[in-house]
Structures are given as C-alpha cells and as structure tokens.
Amino acid sequence: MSKSNQVLEEITSKEYEHGWTVNLEADEAPKGLSEDIVRFISAKKNEPEWLLEWRLKAFRQWQKMVEPKWPNVTYPAINYQDIIYYSAPKQKVKPTSLEEVDPELIKTFEKLGISLTEQKRLTGVAVDAVIDSVSVATTFKEKLSELGIIFCSFSEAVKEHPELVKKYLGSVVPMTDNYFAALNSAVFSDGSFCYIPKGVRCPMELSTYFRINAANTGQFERTLIVADEGSYVSYLEGCTAPMRDENQLHAAVVELYTMKGAEIKYSTVQNWYPGDKQGKGGIYNFVTKRGLCAGDHSKISWTQVETGSAITWKYPSCVLKGDYSVGEFYSVAVTNNYQQADTGTKMIHIGKNTRSRIVSKGISAGKSQNSYRGQVHVMKRAANARNHSQCDSLLMGDQCGAHTFPYIDVENNSARIEHEATTSKIGEDQIFYCLQRGIDEESAVALIVNGYAKEVLNQLPMEFAVEAQKLLALTLEGSVG
Amino acid sequence: MLSIKNLQAKIGEKQILNGIDLQVNAGEVHAIMGPNGSGKSTLASVLSGREDYEVSGGEVYFLGKDLLELSPEDRAREGIFMAFQYPVEIPGVSTINFMKTALNQIREYRGQQALDAVSFLQLMKEKMKLVEIDQSLLNRSLNEGFSGGEKKRNEIFQMAMLEPKLAILDETDSGLDIDALRIVANGVNKLRTKNNATIVVTHYQRLLDYIVPDYVHVLYKGKIVKSGSKELALELEAKGYDWIKSEATVA
Numbered sequence: 001m002s003k004s005n006q007v008l009e010e011i012t013s014k015e016y017e018h019g020w021t022v023n024l025e026a027d028e029a030p031k032g033l034s035e036d037i038v039r040f041i042s043a044k045k046n047e048p049e050w051l052l053e054w055r056l057k058a059f060r061q062w063q064k065m066v067e068p069k070w071p072n073v074t075y076p077a078i079n080y081q082d083i084i085y086y087s088a089p090k091q092k093v094k095p096t097s098l099e100e101v102d103p104e105l106i107k108t109f110e111k112l113g114i115s116l117t118e119q120k121r122l123t124g125v126a127v128d129a130v131i132d133s134v135s136v137a138t139t140f141k142e143k144l145s146e147l148g149i150i151f152c153s154f155s156e157a158v159k160e161h162p163e164l165v166k167k168y169l170g171s172v173v174p175m176t177d178n179y180f181a182a183l184n185s186a187v188f189s190d191g192s193f194c195y196i197p198k199g200v201r202c203p204m205e206l207s208t209y210f211r212i213n214a215a216n217t218g219q220f221e222r223t224l225i226v227a228d229e230g231s232y233v234s235y236l237e238g239c240t241a242p243m244r245d246e247n248q249l250h251a252a253v254v255e256l257y258t259m260k261g262a263e264i265k266y267s268t269v270q271n272w273y274p275g276d277k278q279g280k281g282g283i284y285n286f287v288t289k290r291g292l293c294a295g296d297h298s299k300i301s302w303t304q305v306e307t308g309s310a311i312t313w314k315y316p317s318c319v320l321k322g323d324y325s326v327g328e329f330y331s332v333a334v335t336n337n338y339q340q341a342d343t344g345t346k347m348i349h350i351g352k353n354t355r356s357r358i359v360s361k362g363i364s365a366g367k368s369q370n371s372y373r374g375q376v377h378v379m380k381r382a383a384n385a386r387n388h389s390q391c392d393s394l395l396m397g398d399q400c401g402a403h404t405f406p407y408i409d410v411e412n413n414s415a416r417i418e419h420e421a422t423t424s425k426i427g428e429d430q431i432f433y434c435l436q437r438g439i440d441e442e443s444a445v446a447l448i449v450n451g452y453a454k455e456v457l458n459q460l461p462m463e464f465a466v467e468a469q470k471l472l473a474l475t476l477e478g479s480v481g
Numbered sequence: 482m483l484s485i486k487n488l489q490a491k492i493g494e495k496q497i498l499n500g501i502d503l504q505v506n507a508g509e510v511h512a513i514m515g516p517n518g519s520g521k522s523t524l525a526s527v528l529s530g531r532e533d534y535e536v537s538g539g540e541v542y543f544l545g546k547d548l549l550e551l552s553p554e555d556r557a558r559e560g561i562f563m564a565f566q567y568p569v570e571i572p573g574v575s576t577i578n579f580m581k582t583a584l585n586q587i588r589e590y591r592g593q594q595a596l597d598a599v600s601f602l603q604l605m606k607e608k609m610k611l612v613e614i615d616q617s618l619l620n621r622s623l624n625e626g627f628s629g630g631e632k633k634r635n636e637i638f639q640m641a642m643l644e645p646k647l648a649i650l651d652e653t654d655s656g657l658d659i660d661a662l663r664i665v666a667n668g669v670n671k672l673r674t675k676n677n678a679t680i681v682v683t684h685y686q687r688l689l690d691y692i693v694p695d696y697v698h699v700l701y702k703g704k705i706v707k708s709g710s711k712e713l714a715l716e717l718e719a720k721g722y723d724w725i726k727s728e729a730t731v732a
Contacts, residue, residue: 428532433569436529437583437639438557438590447582451573451622 028217029086035059038186041086045155045189048162058175058185065179071342072371072403073311075247075284083249085187087217140204148197149233151206154222157193164195168226172255172292172319180251180313181288184220188253191221196231196262205461207236210252218249225255227262229295234265236464247275247310251286260295260322265303267460268316269468272308279338279367282310289316293325293351301328302345303459305468307475310339315373317346320354320382327356330456332468334475335368335400344374344405349385349415358389361453364400365476371403378415385412391421394452396445396476446473482507482678483528483548483647488539489703490527497523499703500539505647508675512689512714513682515700516722521682522566524700525651528680529563530556544646557583558590560646564636564653571623576635577605579623580642587643608641612668630661637668648672649680654688666691686718701729 029040038059042052067078144151150161157165175185192208210221227233237254250272256264266289275282285308291300302316318327329345347356356376364370370393378385393402404421426448434444450457450469457465483505490498497520505511515521527534528541530553541548548556571579585595596604609616614634624632633653640648650669654662669679669692681692689697689711697714699707701722706729707713717725 427569429569430571432531432553433565433571434579434583435553436557436563436565437579437643438554438587439583440554440586443582443586447574447579448571451571454573 027088028084031084032081033059033083033085033187037085041187041189044086044088045158047155047158050166051158054169054175055186058182059187061176062179062182062186065176065182067179068313071313071373072369072405073313073340073342075311075340078247078249078284080183083218085218085220086189088189144202144204147200147203149200149202150193150195152193154188154191154193154224157224161193161195164226165193165224168224168255168257170255172257172290173253173288178288180286181253184222184251184253184288187218188220188222191223191252192225193223194225194233194235196225196227196233198228199230200228201231202233205234205236207238209238218251220250221252223252223254224257225264225266226257227259227264227298229259230261231259232263232265234461235267236461237266237268238271238464238467247282247284248273249284249286250309252288254287254289254316256289256291256300258291258293258295258298258300258322258325261297262295263299263301264291265301266291266316267303267464269305269460269464269471270308270312271471273310274308274337274339275310277337279310282339283308284311284313285309286311286313289314290319290346291317291327292319293322293327293354295325296322296351297324298322299326299328301326301330301459303330303456304332304343305453305456305460305471306331306333306341306343307471309341312339312341312343314343315345317348318356319348319350320356320385321350322354323351324353325351326354329356329358329360329374330459331360332363332453332456332472333360333370333372334363334472335365335370336475337366337368339366339368341369342371342373344372346375346377347387349376349378349382349387352381352383352385354382354385356385356387358387358391359455360389360391361456362391362393362402363396363449363452363472363476364393364402365396367399369401369403371405373405373407375407375409376417377407378410378412378417380411382412383414385415387415387417389417389419391419392452393421393423394449395423395425442473445476449473449476482544483680484542486540488524488527488541489537490523490534491537492523492534496537497534497703498527501700501703501705503698503705505678505680507646507678509696510673510679510681510692510694512692512694512697512711513680513700514684514686514697514714514717516726517684519700520703521684521700522651523703525563525649525680525682528556528649529553529561554586555590557643558587562640562643562645562648564633564640564648564650566652566655568624568627568632568636570625570627572625574623575621576619576623576638580605580639583639584642604642608638611671612638612641613664614638629656630658630664633657633661633665634668637665637672641668641672644672645677647678647680649682650692651682652684653681654683654685662688663691686714689714699725701725704729 029037038055042055173181176182196202258264272283272285293300300318306312320327327347333341333343335341345358358374360372362370362372372391376387391404395402406419408417430448431444449472457468460468485501485503488498488501513521536549581601694711697709698705
C-alpha cells in the first residue's frame with residue numbers, strides 16, 4: 001500500500017465532528033403519514049384554514065406521485081410510514097426573547113459555533129435557528145424591522161404576514177412540482193421567511209442554521225425569500241446532524257422571488273451527517289431549491305458547498321423570466337467513502353437578454369459517486385440569451401466516480417451557449433512538490449483542493465468562506481491515490 | 482554537511498545508482514555532470530525523498546542525521562531544497578500562499594512561531610528584490626501558464642524564501658535562454674554563504690560559467706567516474722562525454 005493510501009485510510013476514518021446529540025425533550029407526532037398527520041401538524045401550529053387546505057391538496061397529489069428514479073444514486077426504498085413527520089423541542093410557550101429560550105438549545109447551537117446571543121455575534125449576521133423542524137430563535141429581529149425587513153420563522157410569518165405568505169408560497173416551486181416538493185408542501189413544519197422591502201439593501205447577512213436532532217425524524221423545512229423592487233439580500237444556510245445508524249430524510253423546499261432590479265445571493269454550506277466509513281447511516285438530502293427572477297434586471301445567485309449527506313439530490317435553479325435577468329450557480333460538491341451526490345442546476349431562460357453562468361466543481365474520493373446534472377433551457381422568446389457553463393471534476397484515488405450530465409435545449413437561434421468540462425486527478429507530482437517544500441501530505445491536499453475550488457469559495461461571504469475551506473480540508477485531507 | 486557512501490538505488494528492477502560516494506561541506510558548490518541517463522536526476526530525487534526510487538544500499542547522512550530515514554517533508558524542514566527540473570502547476574494556489582504554508586510548517590518543525598502577515602510580507606519583498614522577480618508573478622497560480630524562465634526564477638525565489646542549508650538544482654538551466662540563465666544564476670550566487678552548500682546537476686557546462694563550482698563530478702552509469710576542479714567542466718565541454726565513457730569502460 002502506498003503512503004498516500006495509508007493517509008487516505010487514516011483520514012477517512014476521522015469522525016464526523018458534529019455527530020453528537022442533545023437531550024432535548026421533544027413534542028412529536030406519531031410515526032407515519034396520513035391526512036390525520038397533516039391535520040395534526042397544521043393544528044399544532046394553529047394554522048389558518050387556507051394553509052391546511054393547501055397542505056391537504058399537496059398530500060393528495062403526493063399520494064398519486066412516484067419517487068423519481070432518474071438520479072444517478074442508489075438506495076433502499078424509503079418507508080414513508082416509518083418516519084416521524086413532526087418533532088419540536090418542548091417549550092411551554094413560544095419564547096418572546098432569547099432569555100426565555102431553553103438553555104439546552106442555546107448550548108446546542110454554541111456547540112456548532114453559532115452564538116444566538118446577539119451581543120456576541122461578530123459581524124452582523126442575523127441568525128434563525130431551526131432545530132428538528134422548528135425555528136427556535138431569530139436574532140437581530142428588531143434592528144432589521146426598523147428597515148422594514150421581515151426575517152422570522154415560517155410559522156410566525158403565517159401568523160403575522162399571512163398576505164405575503166399566501167401570495168408567494170408555492171409561487172416558485174408549485175406544490176406538485178416533484179415528489180419531494182409535494183411531500184414537503186404537505187408536512188413542512190417550519191423554516192425561515194424573509195421579505196426585503198422596495199429599495200432596501202439588507203445591511204447584514206441573514207443566516208439560517210438547520211440541525212436535525214431527534215431520531216427517526218424527517219426534517220421538512222421551507223424557506224421563502226422575497227426581494228421587492230431594487231432590494232438586495234445575502235442569505236446563508238448551514239446544516240448539521242448527529243450520527244445515527246439509520247438514514248434520515250431531509251426534504252426541504254427553498255423559494256426565492258426577485259422583483260424588478262432586485263438581487264438575492266443565497267449561499268449554503270451543507271454538512272449533514274454523511275454516514276460512516278462503511279456507508280451506514282447518513283442523511284438523504286432531497287431538496288428543491290428554485291429562484292424566480294420575476295422582474296427585469298433582477299438577479300439570483302446560488303453558491304453551495306456540499307460536503308455532507310449520504311445522498312444528495314439537489315438542483316438549485318433559476319427561472320429567468322424578467323428581461324435582462326441574471327442567474328448564477330457556483331457549486332463545490334465533495335463526496336467521500338460511500339457518499340452519492342447528484343447535483344447541479346437548471347437555468348431556464350424565458351426573458352430577453354437573460355444571462356446565466358454555471359461553475360461546478362466536483363471532487364470525488366473514496367468509493368463515492370459524484371454527478372453533475374445541469375440543464376440550460378432557452379425558450380422561444382428569450383432572444384440573445386447567454387449561458388456559460390464550466391464543469392470540472394477532480395478525482396482522488398481509483399475507486400470513485402465522476403459523471404457529468406449536461407442537458408441543453410435551445411429554442412431561439414440568437415442564443416449563445418458555452419459548455420466547458422474538465423476531469424483531473426491530484427497528481428503524485430503535485431503532492432511531492434509540496435512535500436519537498438516542507439508541507440505535509442494533509443496540508444498539501446487541502447491546499448490543492450482549495451485552489452481547485454477557489455473560484456466558487458470566492459463567491460461565499462467572508463464569514464462562510466473560512467468555514468467552508470476548513471470543511472473541505474477536513475472531508476478530504478489525504479484522500480490521494 | 483552531506484555525506485553519501487556507496488549509495489545504490491533502483492526503480493523497479495532497474496539499477497540506476499551503483500555506489501555513489503560524495504562529500505559536501507558547508508560553503509561548497511558541487512557540480513554533478515554526466516551524459517543523459519547517467520543517473521544525475523535520480524541522485525537528486527533520491528536525496529529529496531521521491532518514492533519512485535528504492536534505495537538498495539549505502540547510506541546518506543545530512544548534518545549528522547540519517548537522511549534516508551526521514552520523510553520528504555522532514556528532509557525539507559531539515560534544510561534540503563530542490564529546484565525542480567519541471568516545476569508542477571497548482572491551479573488556484575498563488576506562490577505567496579504556497580510559500581506562506583511551507584515557511585510556517587518549516588518554522589513549526591523547528592519550534593519557531595508562525596510569521597505574522599506583516600513580517601511575511603517584509604521577508605517576501607526582500608527576497609523578491611534579491612532574485613529580481615515581480616510580485617504580479619507571485620500572485621498568480623503557482624507555475625500555471627508560466628514561461629520556462631518564469632518557472633525557474635520562481636524556484637529560485639522559493640529557495641530564497643526558505644533559506645536551505647543544502648540546495649539541489651536539478652537541470653535548472655534546461656529550457657532557459659541566456660538572459661534568464663543569467664538572472665537565475667545571479668540569484669543562486671547571491672544566496673551563497675559560507676554556511677550553506679549547493680549541488681548543481683547539469684548536462685551542460687554553460688550554467689557553470691555563471692555558478693562557479695568548487696568541485697565537478699562526472700557521473701556515468703550510476704557511478705562517479707571522475708572528480709576534479711571547475712576545469713574538468715571545461716574539458717568536458719571541449720571533448721564531450723565520449724572520452725569519459727571509454728575511460729570508464731577501460732577501467
């Protein structure tokens with residue numbers, strides 16, 4: 001066995017850092033899924049009648065749908081009756097200030113390096129913390145509301161701003177869009193809601209941290225961000241979960257809506273539990289993320305660093321409806337051990353002079369499979385649409401796989417579409433060059449991988465970029481063959 | 482400083498070094514010359530710890546330590562630097578970032594504190610001047626899209642930054658025009674002190690016009706067949722390697 005392979009062995013046996021659980025008393029629904037459960041969830045949340053009807057409609061549709069089989073991933077059939085669809089950390093009353101939040105909860109987030117105590121936050125990042133399925137605390141709310149920005153949990157938005165929720169919920173991802181989106185629409189329990197009023201530039205990063213804690217629980221959160229005319233917001237999402245032997249289902253929906261001249265920048269660092277070295281356990285991450293550039297000159301930019309989950313099925317997309325609207329997708333997806341990722345984007349050009357840019361960097365190590373799946377669709381009236389796609393794959397070791405599935409549909413002759421793809425391996429020569437300069441093998445791999453992913457990492461806000469770099473290094477150190 | 486005794490090495494089943502003896506003291510410059518395939522680059526690779534070669538006999542001591550027992554990175558940290566014949570490209574990693582990582586790992590090994598950003602920048606500026614290299618080159622991805630001359634100059638810059646005790650220049654002159662050669666050689670000369678040593682591995686004499694060696698060794702079929710002063714290099718230039726080959730065969 002070469003030395004690199006030994007290092008690979010050592011490193012990949014590293015434990016998942018966030019694999020602890022906390023003893024939080026939880027308020028749970030009984031296992032399984034039925035109309036009664038949907039009603040149970042809605043009742044638990046004291047929802048208005050229209051939302052219950054919306055959920056039930058989604059549930060009935062979901063029952064008629066089948067799970068998609070086209071992704072390049074394999075997993076045993078999911079028993080949807082064996083999942084708990086609602087789990088909330090027990091709190092007697094909804095806290096009105098941070099002082100009233102269960103100290104165990106605050107500790108949970110401090111373990112993750114996320115302080116919910118406002119004065120302790122470093123550089124103005126407002127946080128909404130979602131544990132299992134329920135939002136537990138949102139910081140900086142008052143400061144934001146002075147500017148008319150609404151940033152709160154989804155359930156709160158349903159109560160306080162029903163007109164906005166009613167108008168935009170499902171406007172980007174229809175409830176029956178796909179199997180998992182329909183499931184989410186029926187049983188989603190909470191998530192984050194954000195509205196930036198006309199002409200307001202949100203002065204701080206808004207951030208949601210998702211944590212799955214309870215066992216046998218699915219997490220189905222919903223995020224809805226609406227940017228009114230000429231506004232701007234940068235939004236961060238982070239996720240972790242404890243180590244468990246059984247697989248857990250995570251099926252979220254994220255909807256972004258930009259009006260004329262507005263811009264949303266959405267960044268994710270996904271670090272769900274990936275399963276152990278043998279491929280046991282880990283999160284099934286089946287997520288629907290889509291943005292609608294409804295207004296002219298609007299812009300949506302997705303940046304994702306995907307390092308966790310046993311299976312990732314995720315295609316953050318942009319529907320470029322407004323003329324001159326812009327969609328961007330920057331992605332680093334890392335898979336190691338037995339992880340499987342099928343991820344990419346869809347850029348749907350509807351408006352004239354719309355532009356999109358895709359930069360996808362896949363990194364595969366161990367026995368993992370990493371697929372890029374992307375669609376660029378230029379509709380008939382999308383004159384002068386432009387797209388540039390770049391898909392790079394980096395392989396480490398000789399037992400992993402990298403796959404690229406680009407789909408290009410052009411219905412307008414004036415479109416300009418460019419697609420570039422490369423595949424490379426970390427070379428022994430590169431490693432040796434680093435060693436000869438006194439850099440150890442682990443740091444060498446981290447250096448090379450971060451260099452490879454730099455174009456994407458550069459898109460992340462500062463606070464996240466450092467975290468993402470460390471995460472990449474941790475997932476991959478030494479995985480050279 | 483460096484003591485090589487009866488060093489033998491092979492790649493796969495092929496024996497390449499057949500018993501090298503070499504003594505290098507502080508302050509000295511040694512040139513290793515020889516025809517293609519004589520084992521020059523293999524010697525450089527074995528000293529720096531490349532895994533492709535298996536040492537099948539002999540010993541190498543560096544500053545009192547058994548060099549062959551050390552990992553490549555520890556050899557570097559002990560003070561061995563190799564200027565590569567073909568420096569590799571590392572996309573997305575600037576020379577500055579690369580050097581910062583290297584320097585701080587070496588310092589950590591030696592029990593020194595990591596350099597802060599200001600001191601590092603200062604050191605860098607100083608060395609940039611010494612080897613006449615432009616900062617714009619150092620901001621770019623390491624060796625990516627560099628010309629042959631730029632790559633070699635970058636190697637010498639790294640050498641200046643890391644201040645090795647023993648520098649091994651592996652065919653540093655290959656692919657250089659005369660101006661680039663002069664700049665690179667100047668850099669090497671400026672870095673010479675009575676405390677460090679240099680091994681220059683080269684096929685041609687012309688580099689030795691600029692980096693003047695104290696000793697010249699001729700390598701043939703994995704053995705040093707002749708050693709002498711810098712005049713030996715001139716003799717080789719005039720007569721070629723054939724007389725060495727026939728002499729070695731007769732002996």
